[in-house]
Amino acid sequence: MDLFEQQQAEFIGRHIGPNSIEIAEMLKQIKMQNIEELIEKTLPASIRLKQPLQTGNSMSEYEYLTTLKTIAQKNKIYKSYIGKGYYNTIMPSVILRNVFENPGWYTQYTPYQAEIAQGRLESLLNYQTMISDLTGLPIANASLLDEGTAAAEGMAMLFNHKNKHTDNIDSPNFFVDENISEQTKEVLKTRSKPIHVELVFGDYKTIELDQSYFGAIVQYPNKNGQIDDYRSFIEKAHNQDAQVIMATDLLALCLLTPPGELGADIAIGNSQRFGVPMGFGGPHAAFFATKETFKRNLPGRIIGVSVDANGNRCLRMALQTREQHIRREKATSNICTAQALLANIAAFYAVYHGASGLKNIAKRTSLLANMLSNSLSKLGFKNENAHYFDTLQINVDQVEKLKEIAESKGINFGYNANKVNISLDETTGLKDVQEILAVFSKLTNNSIDIEKLDNIELLTNIPTELTRTSEYLTHPVFNTYRSETQMMRYLKSLENKDLSLNTSMISLGSCTMKLNAATELIPVSWPEFGGIHPFAPSNQWEGYQQIISELENWLNNITGFSATSLQPNSGAQGEYTGLLTIRAYHEHRNETHRNIILIPISAHGTNPASAVMAGFKVVVTKCDDHGNIDMDDLKMHAEKHKDNLGGLMITYPSTHGVFEENVIEICNLIHELGGLVYMDGANMNAQVGLTSPGNIGADVCHLNLHKTFAIPHGGGGPGMGPICVNEKLAPYLPGHFSLKNSATAIPAVSAAPYGSASILLISYAYIKMLGAEGIKKSTEIAILNANYMKSRLENDYSILYTGKNGTCAHEFIVDLRPFKTSAGIEAEDVAKRLMDYNFHAPTMSFPVAGTIMIEPTESEDKAELDRLCDALIEIRAEIKAIEEGNSDKIDNPLKNAPHTQFETIEGVWNHQYSRQKAVFPIEYVKHNKFWPSVKRVNNTFGDRNLICTCEPVSSYVNEA
Ligand SMILES: Cc1ncc(COP(=O)(O)O)c(C=O)c1O
Numbered sequence: 001m002d003l004f005e006q007q008q009a010e011f012i013g014r015h016i017g018p019n020s021i022e023i024a025e026m027l028k029q030i031k032m033q034n035i036e037e038l039i040e041k042t043l044p045a046s047i048r049l050k051q052p053l054q055t056g057n058s059m060s061e062y063e064y065l066t067t068l069k070t071i072a073q074k075n076k077i078y079k080s081y082i083g084k085g086y087y088n089t090i091m092p093s094v095i096l097r098n099v100f101e102n103p104g105w106y107t108q109y110t111p112y113q114a115e116i117a118q119g120r121l122e123s124l125l126n127y128q129t130m131i132s133d134l135t136g137l138p139i140a141n142a143s144l145l146d147e148g149t150a151a152a153e154g155m156a157m158l159f160n161h162k163n164k165h166t167d168n169i170d171s172p173n174f175f176v177d178e179n180i181s182e183q184t185k186e187v188l189k190t191r192s193k194p195i196h197v198e199l200v201f202g203d204y205k206t207i208e209l210d211q212s213y214f215g216a217i218v219q220y221p222n223k224n225g226q227i228d229d230y231r232s233f234i235e236k237a238h239n240q241d242a243q244v245i246m247a248t249d250l251l252a253l254c255l256l257t258p259p260g261e262l263g264a265d266i267a268i269g270n271s272q273r274f275g276v277p278m279g280f281g282g283p284h285a286a287f288f289a290t291k292e293t294f295k296r297n298l299p300g301r302i303i304g305v306s307v308d309a310n311g312n313r314c315l316r317m318a319l320q321t322r323e324q325h326i327r328r329e330k331a332t333s334n335i336c337t338a339q340a341l342l343a344n345i346a347a348f349y350a351v352y353h354g355a356s357g358l359k360n361i362a363k364r365t366s367l368l369a370n371m372l373s374n375s376l377s378k379l380g381f382k383n384e385n386a387h388y389f390d391t392l393q394i395n396v397d398q399v400e401k402l403k404e405i406a407e408s409k410g411i412n413f414g415y416n417a418n419k420v421n422i423s424l425d426e427t428t429g430l431k432d433v434q435e436i437l438a439v440f441s442k443l444t445n446n447s448i449d450i451e452k453l454d455n456i457e458l459l460t461n462i463p464t465e466l467t468r469t470s471e472y473l474t475h476p477v478f479n480t481y482r483s484e485t486q487m488m489r490y491l492k493s494l495e496n497k498d499l500s501l502n503t504s505m506i507s508l509g510s511c512t513m514k515l516n517a518a519t520e521l522i523p524v525s526w527p528e529f530g531g532i533h534p535f536a537p538s539n540q541w542e543g544y545q546q547i548i549s550e551l552e553n554w555l556n557n558i559t560g561f562s563a564t565s566l567q568p569n570s571g572a573q574g575e576y577t578g579l580l581t582i583r584a585y586h587e588h589r590n591e592t593h594r595n596i597i598l599i600p601i602s603a604h605g606t607n608p609a610s611a612v613m614a615g616f617k618v619v620v621t622k623c624d625d626h627g628n629i630d631m632d633d634l635k636m637h638a639e640k641h642k643d644n645l646g647g648l649m650i651t652y653p654s655t656h657g658v659f660e661e662n663v664i665e666i667c668n669l670i671h672e673l674g675g676l677v678y679m680d681g682a683n684m685n686a687q688v689g690l691t692s693p694g695n696i697g698a699d700v701c702h703l704n705l706h707k708t709f710a711i712p713h714g715g716g717g718p719g720m721g722p723i724c725v726n727e728k729l730a731p732y733l734p735g736h737f738s739l740k741n742s743a744t745a746i747p748a749v750s751a752a753p754y755g756s757a758s759i760l761l762i763s764y765a766y767i768k769m770l771g772a773e774g775i776k777k778s779t780e781i782a783i784l785n786a787n788y789m790k791s792r793l794e795n796d797y798s799i800l801y802t803g804k805n806g807t808c809a810h811e812f813i814v815d816l817r818p819f820k821t822s823a824g825i826e827a828e829d830v831a832k833r834l835m836d837y838n839f840h841a842p843t844m845s846f847p848v849a850g851t852i853m854i855e856p857t858e859s860e861d862k863a864e865l866d867r868l869c870d871a872l873i874e875i876r877a878e879i880k881a882i883e884e885g886n887s888d889k890i891d892n893p894l895k896n897a898p899h900t901q902f903e904t905i906e907g908v909w910n911h912q913y914s915r916q917k918a919v920f921p922i923e924y925v926k927h928n929k930f931w932p933s934v935k936r937v938n939n940t941f942g943d944r945n946l947i948c949t950c951e952p953v954s955s956y957v958n959e960a
Contacts, residue, residue: 009058012774015515015766016781017861023781026788026862030807035780039690041805042783044661047691055554058771061519068765072528074543078407079432080533082414083391083423084223085147085181085751086281087251087273088531090426094484095275095348098491099341101525106341107501107516108715109508109840110301114316115308115898115932116835119494120344120715121315124303126477127271127285127347129949133472134253135267135289136260139948141300143271143285143343143717144335145569147247148187148751150268150286151180151217153299153333154245155188156613157290158266159197160332161297162214162241169196171214171242177204179222180247182737183751188217190734190747194583194615204233213242220248220259224384224421225391227256229466234263250274250287250346251426252389254355254362255459257466259289266290270751273425275349276342277530280544281752282569283718283759285343295946299333301340301716306942309896310903314934316942331609334572337706341714352487355473361426363459365390369424370461372433378448379440384419387463391423398443406439412536475950497933498715499840504930505860505868509811509843509853510604510655512685512707514778520710520765524758534752535738548754551764555724558767558775559681559701560694563730566722567748569755571682574702574721575610575649577734577749581700581725582647582676583614584732584746594646594674598637600629602655602847607680616646627656627801627813627847629666638673645675652679652696653686653809655847656801657786667697676700676728684708685857686783686810689776693724700725709763718756720763781858782810785865789856792869796876800851811855813848814872820850823882824889827852830875835898836921837871838930867924874922888912893921898932 001009013019018026023035032038059067080088091100099105111117111124124142131140144150155174162171174197176188185201192199200207204218216237221227234244243265251273253259259267272284290298296319304318350358369390373383376394384393396402399418406413414421422436441447459467473479481487499506506513523529532541552564568574579597586594597616599607601623608618621637622630629650638645648670653659660666667677679698685708687693693701705711706719713719725733735741736753754760767775790799790812800813819825827850831841842852856865878894881887891912893899899918909915920926 007060009774010060011769012058012777015517015770015774016778016858017864018781018785022862023784026784030787030791035784038784038787038807039780042803042807042809043659043690046664047696049689049691049695053689053772053776054557055767055772055775058774059769061769064765064769065519065522068523071543071546072523072526074546075528075532076540077527077531078410078412078536078540079435080412080536081422081424081436082412082533082535083225083421084414084535085183085270086278086533086535087423087425088278088427089273089275091275091277091345092349092352094487094491095345095352096525098488099345099348101521102495103502103516104495104498104500105344106521106712106714108498109506109511109513109713110340110716111317113831113835113841114314114937115832115934116497116499116840116930118315118933119497120340121303122494123344123347124340125305125315125950126351127343128303129475130347130350130473130478131271131287131289132949134250134258135248136258136470137264137267137289138292139295139298140287140289141298141302143339144288144300145286145338145573146282146284146751147181147268147270147286148184148748149573150288151184151245151247152187152191153288153335154266154268155192155197155215155217156195156332157294157297157299158215158243158245159195161243161294171212172196172198173200173213174198175204175207175209175213175216176201177216177218177222178202179224179226180217180219181223183748184247186737186748187751190580190749191613194580194613204230209237209240209242211240213237213240215243215245217245217247220246220256221252221389221391224393224419225388225423226385226393227387227389227463227466229463230264231262238263249389251358251362251365253468254358255366255389255462255468257468258470261470271343271346274346276345277758278533279530279756279758280532280541281534281754282756283339283342285339285346295948297332300335300338302948304942305947307938308935309938310935312934314937316937316939318942318946318948331612334576334606334609334613336572336606337570337719338717340716341718344715348491350473351478351481351490354478354482355471358473365424365426365428366459366461368428368430368433370459372422372424372436373461375433375437375448376440379437379444379446381440387466388461390425391421394420394422396420402439402443405442409435409439411435411439412533477950499930504838504840505856505864506840507842507854507856507868508840509657509813509855510682510846511713511843512704512855512857513713514685514710514857515859516710516712516762517765519769520762521712523761523765529758529761534757544757547760547764551760551767554767555703555722558688558692559703559724560692561724562727563733564722564724565733566720566754566757566760567734567736567750568702568721568723569750570717570719571702571704571721572606572610573749574723575606575678575680576614578678578700578702578723578725579611579614579616580746580749581723581729581732582678584744585676585729586646588744591674593644596641596644597646598634598648600650602627603649603651604655604680604682604846607649611649627654627658628660629654631662634666635669638669642673645670645673647676647678649678649680650698651683652693653683657808657811657813657853658801658803659686659809661804663696671697682707683810686779688779689772690779694726700729705760705763710766711759711762718759720756720759778858782856785856785858785860786810786812786854789854789865789869793872796873800848811853813851813853815851817850819879823879825879825882825894826850829894829897832936833875833878833894833897834871835932836893836919837874838925838928839868839871870922893918898936900933900935901931903935
């Protein structure tokens with residue numbers, strides 16, 4: 001390589017941890033001559049790719065940013081008044097700098113290890129409290145993927161609620177008011193069909209509900225901005241035992257009587273306008289709030305209050321077992337990754353502004369809307385909305401001409417036949433109102449002055465009977481951090497409690513916590529990407545178009561498939577979408593009866609959950625003692641169900657970290673019997689450049705871009721789960737009302753046409769900067785790192801499942817079960833003890849209970865791998881001490897882990913081991929100690945006493 005080629009390939013060495021000397025040392029440790037030998041011994045020859053990937057050459061970070069700037073400029077940032085659920089907003093700079101652009105926040109994992117996640121748990125509890133307060137409903141979850149999904153989850157929850165006591169579906173009907181957002185309608189259509197819900201569209205004022213209805217959805221303010229009083233409709237629904245979902249807007253609720261006070265059972269919506277850029281559709285956190293009755297049926301993750309081993313208050317993810325297992329084939333929801341980072345940002349927005357600040361923003365926006373309406377009427381344009389918050393609906397005869405004038409001035413309105421919607425937001429000022437008026441003046445050749453505001457409290461556009469009187473956000477957290485200094489310190493104090501990738505490696509098997517490079521992330525903050533409305537005219541997002549089409553081509557090439565949909569916004573959503581394409585394929589061949597999906601027992605819980613939601617019956621098949629699919633059992637089930645076989649879901653390499661030798665045979669078997677093969681792409685980090693789902697014979701796969709393709713986990717989202725399909729399934733990829741669709745496309749699965757489009761930039765950058773060579777090398781080093789760690793640990797621990805040559809793929813399972821008998825030590829004790837060694841535990845008890853699964857990824861250098869190995873070896877010695885009677889069975893560093901700073905320093909030390917042993921058990925910790933902020937969290941207490949919002953202020957008074 002000459003100097004210039006070296007410069008082009010520089011990012012490869014930044015992304016991949018080990019350098020060439022370390023690679024040589026690691027190969028020596030695992031007794032391999034070179035990487036090729038390792039790969040040959042690990043991957044069956046039959047599935048190896050014959051051709052290199054066609055994803056281009058690598059590019060330096062500088063060149064990438066320069067190139068991307070040119071692409072970015074193809075996006076035109078118009079002043080957008082389109083509304084429809086997406087608004088301009090201002091992310092406070094203190095949040096932009098300290099959270100959105102801070103790896104201390106965006107590289108966190110889902111808070112399964114609560115003791116080292118108290119910061120984000122507190123913020124998510126703030127989010128739940130904010131949602132609960134603003135909607136007037138007592139229980140809220142910690143975010144959902146988007147508003148459409150939230151509506152669909154609400155529908156499914158109510159459907160199951162009313163129909164649970166009968167085998168028949170007595171109440172299949174769900175009423176959908178015609179004035180809810182188009183994207184919500186579309187997702188409801190998609191999600192209702194497979195579960196046999198009948199949607200009835202109509203006008204809530206005239207619909208006659210009866211016992212056949214289990215629920216209804218209305219929107220407040222509705223899609224045109226009109227505010228209606230739904231109280232009598234809700235009462236009518238309740239009289240028929242039907243429950244009501246209100247889709248709503250958080251900013252409007254600062255001024256309007258909340259859904260809970262109107263009698264609604266569920267409130268859903270999008271928290272985007274609380275400081276999160278539109279980003280051409282996402283990511284944003286949707287919300288879901290409901291009544292106490294449903295608290296154990298709530299979809300998604302819920303943060304709850306509990307106590308730690310010393311009886312101190314702490315937080316945790318509540319009802320975790322319910323979520324982790326996603327109830328498999330009995331599932332009613334498949335939500336796993338959601339939108340944690342965006343929920344945190346929305347919550348911080350509320351913490352920073354407080355109730356009064358939010359109310360001022362809402363009032364300003366609404367007053368400007370009122371002014372605009374009055375001024376337009378003077379120009380002869382009638383606002384159809386008698387009552388509204390921020391959106392006017394104006395009748396215009398010459399819509400095309402108005403559009404032309406508006407666009408010539410860089411302005412977008414929402415258009416629908418001869419109606420023009422104008423939605424104002426917190427960025428709108430008097431000057432903007434003048435500019436809007438200028439557009440209408442030009443149309444009529446009239447001009448007027450903007451009305452002077454005589455009384456700024458005058459909100460005649462908000463109906464008196466729906467004016468909010470109840471207080472909200474009274475909790476201290478929403479009333480303390482007003483100055484930037486206070487806010488900055490609050491954010492830092494939370495960040496300090498959480499272990500993220502900027503502290504140490506997070507070796508979570510199946511989750512691929514690799515580097516999320518700064519250069520990959522920086523453009524997500526650029527206004528050319530953040531400021532685009534998802535329903536803007538297509539000539540305004542040509543930059544996005546280029547990125548989308550290049551990325552689709554690359555993903556097709558990487559997976560060996562022919563088409564990609566970037567719409568699903570999580571892995572589980574990808575599974576669901578892929579399965580719907582399989583359904584559509586069978587339907588179009590008049591084989592609707594093919595409704596059985598085979599799923600091996602080792603599959604992730606979302607697999608069966610997604611299959612059930614997509615209308616399939618799940619048949620679980622066995623695995624053999626080596627973790628491979630049990631071929632005899634699979635054949636038996638496949639034969640038994642051959643007439644109705646829809647397909648098979650398979651994870652490859654398996655969730656046990658092994659490349660199964662007979663994968664091609666498995667795919668052939670399913671195909672011969674008329675089924676299709678779905679491949680869960682969670683483990684793509686072991687495939688890219690070496691083999692591919694297409695190559696092994698699958699028909700469709702999803703990719704977790706938030707695993708293999710460098711999107712950060714954000715503490716539990718955002719994610720992206722695009723699906724890639726072969727020619728058979730390409731006609732059925734999801735459409736969207738805002739795009740031109742093929743006649744066979746299934747309806748939308750996400751609210752926005754390209755899901756959380758702005759974070760596609762991260763995966764785009766990842767592939768562009770690494771190039772074909774770099775992404776393949778990443779896979780090879782991921783496999784090397786795993787095998788190196790396995791080799792260093794196998795003298796002390798038994799490793800479950802390896803391939804026929806004794807190698808693992810990109811992850812491996814460490815068996816901790818024997819220690820339960822030998823020393824009374826469980827997997828959880830090891831996980832918590834690792835915190836004292838500065839490490840986040842690997843994946844616990846998946847796919848095998850009582851084990852940990854380690855996935856180091858290619859981004860970790862040898863020194864870091866060694867630190868984790870040293871920690872685990874030292875922990876093994878601690879277990880041995882118990883086994884040999886040199887350490888107490890109960891009072892030992894494992895059972896008491898993790899150890900906090902406070903308990904170590906305060907008063908007397910009553911343990912049979914030293915303070916040093918407790919908190920500085922190994923040399924490296926002395927130089928960079930990470931302190932868990934609470935002791936071991938009591939899980940059962942939290943589940944039994946479910947509290948999902950900040951406690952009332954009174955409880956703090958008592959404490960004080
Ligand atoms: C094997 C496997 N499949 C599917 C999923 C679901 O992906 P997501 O969390 O993005 O919905 C996961 C998540 O960890 C997984 O490990």
